[in-house]
Amino acid sequence: MSTNSSTNVAHEEEHGHEHVHDLRDDYGSKLGMWLFLFTELLLFGGLFLLYMAYRFEYFPEFQLSAKSLKIWMGGLNTIILLTSSLTMVLSIIALQRRKIKASIYWLITTISFAFGFLVVKYFEWSDKFSHGIFPGGEELALKTQGEKIFYGLYFSMTGLHGLHVIIGMIILTFILVFIVKGKVSPDRFVLLENGGLYWHLVDLIWIFLFPLFYLLH
């Protein structure tokens, strides 16, 4: 360890860099990422808790409202996200096997799927909006309190999830650039792995949102 650090310092002196401890610790990076993902889960956990409480309070209204969501759209998005998780893994495996081109290709596919998800979401939401069903919308204002809460949760939870999809896309795009530039490489791919972990989390949360809003009626 000490030899390692002294070479680092010597290296710094030459280039006049700000000192950064380049003690490489891939396991540590992943540990940090898992902890962070745990906090993300808890962030959604608060919303799931609210969902539970309100579903208990407004059971019939929740069942009624769930019928108005289009299962095929939600289902399509589920397929899209699941497939994108697969392409994500393929990208990581390709990089580990030193197939940089294939890795880039699979990563671009993943990002495209993410975009596809957002497009479907866009149509879904605008359909609701055009029927006056959105917070403050005239149709929704006429509905019962339980239905208002259902849609309130629907928009908050899928909205926050959508935000995570966007963040995921941004992260993956950055990693894509790093792969192209060679900063993320077959010998140093923990960043891609961490990006993948994040992407699986986004997928996972959707896997819970889909049945809660679309299927339970």
Added chain:
Amino acid sequence: MSDSTVSTNGDYVNFYQYKGKHTGILGWLLSVDHKRIGLLYLGSMVTFFLVGMTLGFFMRLELWNPGQDIMGPQTYNALFTLHGIIMIFLVIIPGIPAGFGNFFLPIQIGAEDVSFPRLNLFSWYLYTIGGLLAVASLFLSGGPIDTGWTFYAPYSLRTGTEVIMPLMAAFILGFSSILTGVNFVTTVHRLRAPGMTFFKLPLFIWALYSTAWIQIIGTPIIGITILLVVVERLFGVGLFDPAMGGDPILFQHLFWIYSHPAVYIMILPAMGVVSEIIPTFARKTIFGYGAIAVSSIAIAFVGTLVWGHHMFTSGMSDESRWVYSFLTFIVALPSGVKIFNWVATMYKGSIKAETPFLYVMAFIFLFSIGGLTGLVLGSLATDVHLHDTYFVVAHFHYVMFGGTIFIFFAALHYWFPKMFGKMYNTKIANIALAIMVVGFNMLYFTFFILGYLGMPRRYYDYLPEFQGMHQFATVGSWVMIAGILLMFINLFLGLKNGKKSGNNPWGGMTLEWTVPSPPPLLNFKKIPTVKYGPYEYEHYDEVTNNVN
């Protein structure tokens, strides 16, 4: 590293003298050195503390006479809200972990830095942005937020004042806190020096480690709660709004799911500091090392289950009330374990009553009062009577101020020589402490009596019969503030012209006392190998002679 750098100070270059890519102010603002980041945090926190203190000073002035003296009700509301937000989110939650933790965690475990140095600097930037947003929200058109630091719905949904910006500030601060937590947990797992097993960690590290876990587990919940209030105000989703079928009680649940564990974020690191200072000045192995270490984890765990006791009067079934009441009493156990072990450590020790030790004594006295009155509030019957009175205000100032902030001061005096290589005037430091303690009790003990007699909190006005006591308390606030200022001035003078302190002025045994003061850039010449537990004074000579 001494081979490759030119020495300017005897035989080593300390981290102040080290020249990286950037120099001057940028050398601080862009530095990823954990020691510099720790000092950045400390500087920001002391500044915010002084701002918060000034707000408290003006609140007390307003209460000199019944009726309006120097400000109207709206201003008073804004002041206590901002006072609360600053003291809670900007001073005491980041407090000891972000400041002293950053500086000493890597050194105490024998590492060169934290696991993610860049992320560490990023956390400080988030913290600063959050702080500036909170202060800036004062000057927005809507007027400063007046909800109290608890942001209770539905009032926070309805008030016309500026709520979104301080909420976003709190959200950003929470994010910063999460990143620090992730960083510390990873560091403790990955970067311990060879031989430093978990049960050889200094107790300060155990406390930081438990705190980091609470930060990770609790903070996201407040994050989502705050976001929902913001969304609610922007779009009117209805989740906490009774008019639309929402339930404001759920807001309170989510709020306290975080904010109660948050009080352990505030106190655990302080208890860790106490567990460092006491053995050092008793020159004795700490009594019950394992029990103290594990009790930190126990507090962290049970502490996540007791949030309901903040809501006894807000509508809750009787079953949940006694369950929460019961769990609350359980948390007193691990805290008691700590107190008894500290006392047992001092028993038959050769105690040197130096400044940091005296601060710790003040802490034990004040914190015990705070803790015992906490039990009064934790019991259902008495709480229903005392809820939302000055009794509560007195209780949490004793716990948070008499507890954490006094230990923050103790830590400043304990580690000052290590951080700056200089010594302050200990006599004046002791006098400042005495003045503070007197003023503190004049101010807050009076609050207990006022509260018991029925003075409600958060009022700018009061009944004439309370005037005598209110004036006594206000005079107390002046005494206390004088003590605080004296203490800071003394430290500042020590910083400027203090004598050289040497590497180990107190005779401590943890690793930071084996490196020079101030420490070199990467802390150690050679990463040490740890053989003994942190407070095994029978090996004192062997450990400390092995100076890096």
